[in-house]
Amino acid sequence: MIATWKELNESIAGMSEADIEAALLAEASGKQRWTIIRRLHQRQCALRASRERAALKALCAKIADTPRPLPAPTTPSPYPGDPPAIPDL
Secondary structure, eight states, X not given: OOOOHHHHHHHXXXXXXXXXXXXXXXXXXXXXXXXXXXXXXXXXXXXXXXXXHHHHHHHHHHHHHSOXXXXXXXXXXXXXXXXXXXXXX
């Protein structure tokens, strides 16, 4: 359990998502200090966002390395064969 704000600030940078979750549950079932809960939740969100961004970056890199076929035309051409010639003005 976190005793003081100073203790929280000294330890929060080294805490994992699981550590933050445990601290949140302990604080919510213990002293219920809103400022401590809010700071823990803020850190939890930052860690989650960082993890999710890394996963998205890896997914994008994987997709970028996968060859993809060129897209087919979405509408058929109204001109059979070659398009009509543009008249000279």
